[in-house]
Amino acid sequence: MTSAERAARPGAWVEPAALHRFVLDTWTITRAELLKIRHDPVEMVSRATQPLLWLLVFGQVLARTRAIPTGSLPYMDYLAPGVLAQSAQFSAIFFGLAVIWERDLGLVHKLLVTPASRGALVLGKALAGGARALVQALIVYGAALAIGVGVRLDPVSVAQVAVVVVLGSSLFATFSLVIACLVRSRERFMGIGQLLTMPLFFASSAIYPVDLMPDWLRVVAMLNPLTYMVDALRALMVSGASSPRGVGVDVAVLGLVLIALVALGARLYPRLAQ
Amino acid sequence: MMATDAYPGLPRPMAAPVEPAAPIVTSALTRRYGSVTAADSLDLSIASGEIFGLLGPNGAGKTTTIKMLITLLPPTSGTALVAGADVVREPGLVRRRIGYVPQLVSADGSLTGRENLRLSARLYHLDGGSREGEIADGLAFMGLADVADRMVRTYSGGMVRRLELAQAMLHRPIVLFLDEPTVGLDPTARAAVWERVRRLRDRDGTTILLTTHYMDEADELCDRIGVMHAGRLAAIGTPAELKDQVGPGASLDDVFAELTGTDLEIGGTFRDIGRTRRTARRLG
Numbered sequence: 001m002t003s004a005e006r007a008a009r010p011g012a013w014v015e016p017a018a019l020h021r022f023v024l025d026t027w028t029i030t031r032a033e034l035l036k037i038r039h040d041p042v043e044m045v046s047r048a049t050q051p052l053l054w055l056l057v058f059g060q061v062l063a064r065t066r067a068i069p070t071g072s073l074p075y076m077d078y079l080a081p082g083v084l085a086q087s088a089q090f091s092a093i094f095f096g097l098a099v100i101w102e103r104d105l106g107l108v109h110k111l112l113v114t115p116a117s118r119g120a121l122v123l124g125k126a127l128a129g130g131a132r133a134l135v136q137a138l139i140v141y142g143a144a145l146a147i148g149v150g151v152r153l154d155p156v157s158v159a160q161v162a163v164v165v166v167l168g169s170s171l172f173a174t175f176s177l178v179i180a181c182l183v184r185s186r187e188r189f190m191g192i193g194q195l196l197t198m199p200l201f202f203a204s205s206a207i208y209p210v211d212l213m214p215d216w217l218r219v220v221a222m223l224n225p226l227t228y229m230v231d232a233l234r235a236l237m238v239s240g241a242s243s244p245r246g247v248g249v250d251v252a253v254l255g256l257v258l259i260a261l262v263a264l265g266a267r268l269y270p271r272l273a274q
Numbered sequence: 275m276m277a278t279d280a281y282p283g284l285p286r287p288m289a290a291p292v293e294p295a296a297p298i299v300t301s302a303l304t305r306r307y308g309s310v311t312a313a314d315s316l317d318l319s320i321a322s323g324e325i326f327g328l329l330g331p332n333g334a335g336k337t338t339t340i341k342m343l344i345t346l347l348p349p350t351s352g353t354a355l356v357a358g359a360d361v362v363r364e365p366g367l368v369r370r371r372i373g374y375v376p377q378l379v380s381a382d383g384s385l386t387g388r389e390n391l392r393l394s395a396r397l398y399h400l401d402g403g404s405r406e407g408e409i410a411d412g413l414a415f416m417g418l419a420d421v422a423d424r425m426v427r428t429y430s431g432g433m434v435r436r437l438e439l440a441q442a443m444l445h446r447p448i449v450l451f452l453d454e455p456t457v458g459l460d461p462t463a464r465a466a467v468w469e470r471v472r473r474l475r476d477r478d479g480t481t482i483l484l485t486t487h488y489m490d491e492a493d494e495l496c497d498r499i500g501v502m503h504a505g506r507l508a509a510i511g512t513p514a515e516l517k518d519q520v521g522p523g524a525s526l527d528d529v530f531a532e533l534t535g536t537d538l539e540i541g542g543t544f545r546d547i548g549r550t551r552r553t554a555r556r557l558g
Contacts, residue, residue, distance in 0.1 A: 024396070028393065032382070032389070039385070105380065106378030107380055110374065110438075114397040115399075274346065
């Protein structure tokens with residue numbers, strides 16, 4: 001056996017176990033992305049305007065009509081978590097634009113030639129995209145408190161909200177990455193992104209209960225991950241609210257969808273460099 | 275530094291073939307896109323420590339070839355062994371042992387130079403204890419120590435390229451791939467890149483495969499040149515050998531015209547041209 005053959009034999013060297021490496025590499029990518037936010041926080045401020053519009057303008061007007069039955073919960077209390085989920089989803093769904101930008105540069109090519117697994121690259125980027133939504137959460141909390149929403153401020157609830165925000169946003173960011181890998185051009189992506197955001201929003205429990213929907217829309221809403229994100233956030237964020245299925249089920253659904261999307265994204269991501 | 279270990283930056287078992295006969299060997303390596311054959315039955319053997327240039331116009335198949343060798347693109351047929359590992363069966367091992375600088379800009383402009391190197395160091399799992407030292411060495415080697423903590427978007431084109439070289443060599447790869455390393459750079463910056471590439475080879479014994487469509491780059495930098503035309507290797511040899519084949523006083527331009535019947539300038543699709551200009555603009 002030549003030395004080259006010996007060296008090429010798999011399993012002959014010591015390195016972190018696959019799962020350990022996956023976690024390390026994911027964190028490496030996430031950390032680099034978070035560093036970029038610290039270098040350039042302006043983008044984060046611009047994300048704050050949309051949730052404020054929905055909450056302070058749309059919400060306050062609609063609350064006066066008392067047109068939407070939200071049970072014992074005041075409409076603003078009902079709406080605040082919906083707006084949080086919606087603004088996180090809106091931002092995350094355009095995450096694919098950054099992916100295409102990085103491919104138009106050579107960043108994607110370089111990452112794909114490192115030994116990091118494709119899944120770690122995809123999840124690392126998506127988690128950082130998800131973490132960005134925490135800024136929006138902060139804004140929504142501030143506005144909700146200002147208008148008298150019964151926000152739960154105990155540390156456990158706040159931490160749980162943060163987890164669901166990151167989980168749900170990462171899910172939509174990964175979904176966006178999958179689309180970016182398929183269309184591979186900014187123009188086509190913009191078209192599809194705009195096509196998706198509003199339907200996902202309206203076919204969810206963000207601004208009105210699923211019970212008010214016609215049957216066909218109710219089916220769509222139950223297939224829409226945003227519904228599960230909104231329901232979990234509502235139960236965790238607002239006093240007196242609960243999720244129709246229980247928060248555990250909501251989080252499990254979000255987690256499973258995220259895993260499936262990361263697996264799909266990991267298969268498609270290398271296409272960007274071909 | 276080289277006394278005890280041929281590849282000191284790599285954990286011992288990763289570093290491997292101590293004296294690889296040929297760090298790059300391809301056999302009938304082919305890639306087709308539909309009816310177009312972008313790389314046609316390439317047989318290459320590149321020696322350890324060699325700087326080898328794939329020369330040809332845009333669209334000749336250089337980038338397709340490099341992408342197969344670095345595991346970004348699966349070959350349609352044929353085989354390639356890179357740094358002792360098969361690009362199709364053992365892509366993870368290949369990636370561990372190679373470095374790559376894409377034609378496009380691959381340093382992250384939103385991070386500092388040092389942060390870019392940290393990202394690479396972590397993805398290659400360089401030992402945490404010596405990591406910062408290795409990063410400082412890499413920056414110094416590329417003449418970037420003074421600007422290490424500046425945002426990369428403020429760098430000149432030549433500095434970006436040298437940073438990308440530092441990133442690609444940090445884990446002491448056995449083979450380094452450079453895709454059009456000096457496209458869009460001014461003459462001074464190009465000379466600086468050539469100088470570092472040569473010094474890198476001399477210091478670490480790194481085998482270097484680069485693509486270029488510049489005759490002067492091939493002539494100046496490469497030990498051997500493979501001239502590519504329409505997906506095929508039209509000729510291989512040292513610059514001197516290739517010129518001798520054509521006749522006394524011939525330049526590499528003459529060699530190219532003789533081999534392919536065209537000027538180097540001709541060829542390339544609209545997309546290639548767009549990409550080259552975009553790279554040039556970002557670097558310039």
